[in-house]
Amino acid sequence: MPRIASVLLPMPLPEAFDYAEPEGLGLAVGDHVTVPLGPRVIRGVVTALRDGTGGNRPLKPVLERVDDPPLPPGALAFVEWAARYSVDVPGWPLAMALRGLRHPPPKPDKVLALTGAQPGRVTPARLKVMAAAEGTKLSGVALASVAGVSAGVVKGLVDEGVLAVEFVEPERGLAQPDLSLPARALNPGQAACVEVLKDMLDSGGFQAALLDGVTGSGKTEVYLEAVAEALKDPDAQVLVLLPEIALTQAVMARFEQRFGAVPAEWHSGVSPPRRRQVWEAVAGGNARIVVGARSALFLPFRKLRLIVVDEEHDGSFKQEEGFIYQARDLAVARAKIEGASVLLASATPSLESLYNAQTGRYRWLRLSARHGAAQLPDIGLIDMRQTPPEPGRWLSPPLIKAMAVTLQRGEQAMLFLNRRGYAPLVLCKACGEKMKSPDTDSWLVEHRYTGRLVCHLTGFSMKKPEACPHCGAKDSLVSIGPGVERVEEEARHIFPDARVAVFSSDTVMDAEGAKALVSSMAAGEIDILVATQAAAKGHNFPNLTLVGVVDADLSLRGGDLRAGERTFQLLAQAAGRAGRHEKPGRALLQTYAPDHAVMRALAAQDRDAFVEAEMAMREDAGLPPFGRLAAVIASGPDGAALDAYVEALAAVIPNAEGVEVFGPADAPLALVRGRRRKRFLVRAERNVDLQGFMAAWRARAKVPNSVRVVIDVDPYSFL
DSSP states (O other): OEEEEEOSSSSSSSSSSEEEETTTTOOOOOOOOEETTTTTTEEEEEEEEEEEEOOOOOOOOEEEEEOOOOOOOHHHHHHHHHHHTTTTTTTHHHHHHHHGSSSOOOEEEEEEESSSSOOOSSHHHHHHHHHHTTTOOOOHHHHHHHTTTTHHHHHHHHTTSSSSEEEEOHHHOOOOOOOOOOOOOOOOOHHHHHHHHHHHHHHHHEEEEEEOOHHHHHHHHHHHHHHHHTTTTOOOOEEOOSSOOOHHHHHHHHHHHHHHSOEEEETTTTTTHHHHHHHHHHHOOOOOOOEEEEGGGSSSOOEEEEEEEEETGGGGEOOOOOOOOOOHHHHHHHHHHHEEEEEEEEOOOOHHHHHHHHHHEEEEEEEEETTTTOOOOOEEEETTTOOOOOOOOOSSSHHHHHHHHHHHHEEEEEEEEESSSSSSSOOOOOOOBBOOOOTTTTOOOEETTTTTTEEEOOOOOOESBBBTTTTOOBBBBEEOOOHHHHHHHHHHHHTTTTTTTEEEEOOOOSSHHHHHHHHHHTTTOOOOEEGGGGGGSSSSOTTTTEESSSTTTTTGSSTTHHHHHHHHHHHHHHHHSSSSSOOOOOEEEEEEOOOOOOHHHHHHHHHHHHHHHHHHHHHHHHHSSEEEEEEEEEESSSSSHHHHHHHHHHHHHHTTTTTEEEEEEEEEEEETTEEEEEEEEEEEEETSOHHHHHHHHHHSSOOOTOOOEEEEESSSSOO
16 A cells, blocks of 8 residues: 655755655654655655555655664654744754764774784784784774884784784764662752652653752752662663753763763764764663753653753753754653653752742752751852952952962862953944944954954954054054953962963863863862853862852843843852862852842842742743743844834734734844844743744744744843
């Protein structure tokens, strides 16, 4: 009986396309196939099969089935759900799900093996090589190293036929976790949380929990035991999501200590061949534990039992470009689709997760004290109006004094400023011109290490000019404001004998660099660490007792509805790096607004009061978690065409109860890469089908070819 295969392609297409299944191909849902699309041959995935008898039009046939592991039903259902939730075409999340297959498998390893032939000339060096090659197969370089001879000796034996070249497939398996290894001793609070999680896993099905524990309370140890419980099922798989690559190495080490095996890694720093190995191991069920970034959600798990979202509040879980999604929310959805448990962990949970815990949707597990003898750091406010820094400086006298005392005791200090580079703005003192990225409303940030001006939005970079490009005045460009490089410069000037290092994405380029810097800090090889948010969470530095926040007001500026929440989270996490072991810790926050509610709550370490006030404000305004938001961002190179489109879109807003639409208005960054930008903001009641509203609205106005429209459900950026 002929059948029709619906094939979803990893392209911006609105739906799967129908193709005829050739006789005898025996396709199944989830299979990878190649199909014709116009003049091209495209790879896709079968999403449905149905009877093709009596079709009223001829269909192009599927060309072939690709011999790769099929997408499991849960992975395929998640791809389709994610597209609907994000009001986007399903081809984009499918492309993410197939990302590991973009690259060919690793090439076979070239090894040497003894043939049994004897060399024409026997020398001590040759005998060493033959002895080293006995009963094993090594590469030429490895064999020469083991035998302690030059590569020329090995090559001579190959030329004489004593050694033969063989090609072997690289090992694709992953070391399996050993559940018999002992766990660390848990305190009563940790043990109680573990028992709840074990009950969740043992009862099966979808369940969600929030692990809400202060910094240093041992949340990682709790979720390690939840992982151990999940893996008692020999086919079970576990996914742990992290917001920063810099955290990966420390977490991987904890997993290796607990289970005797390194988990599979998945993030942008993993090499393409290794990424394919991990993808295949996940699809085959051989990767039992995966630790990765947000895109790991789209891996083809065969039997996913537990998802852990560590630092669940972190804004890095929001994907802002391409396929737009919030990984924390999609993790909960994937767990529900798979019938798995999901654990969200944070010292400063998002208000959305706290609301779900308060209303009973999530189990609420709390750890209110630090593990062992460690105590929470004291937090003090430095009023910069009363004790300002010296002119042209950024560190106040009280902070400098505290740093001096800390260094005299042989302890470490961290200066926290969530701003990369040397200075966030460069302007001409002659004409007032601000240096901006070409065709973009974004200031260029000075990076003194490289002598360049960089746009952190578009990636544009240029050498810092000697004269103002606008008026031509020489030596007129001045640096305004501090970045971490400028704070480092000041710290070196004040403490010339101190060992100072910078931890930011400009100085730590990859996971290995992060690992090396974290190890140096933990080993006491750094006295003062100047850091952005890359070091503000998850790290454990035993001798760090002072954290100084250079500009505590930084993230309070602007019109972001989450400004207060983000500031509280970021500063609480940064302060939490201090005093994590026996030595007491202290955090000092430099602020020009010491009476602000966020600053008072931080100083009093009264998170509950801050959350209560923030929740009340959100409820009054109908904002998340009490309402829902979506944004429409339209952009185009032609301002007139863009204006005409957004006016047409505004004219066809669907009439719906419980929905408000604001705009169109110029985006705060109204020009990016030569494209003008307009925004709408949609606020809806919680019971409104926001995705349905957005899809219906978008369909009512034809989009010109020059205009690009993006829908962002639950926006985090309002630029």
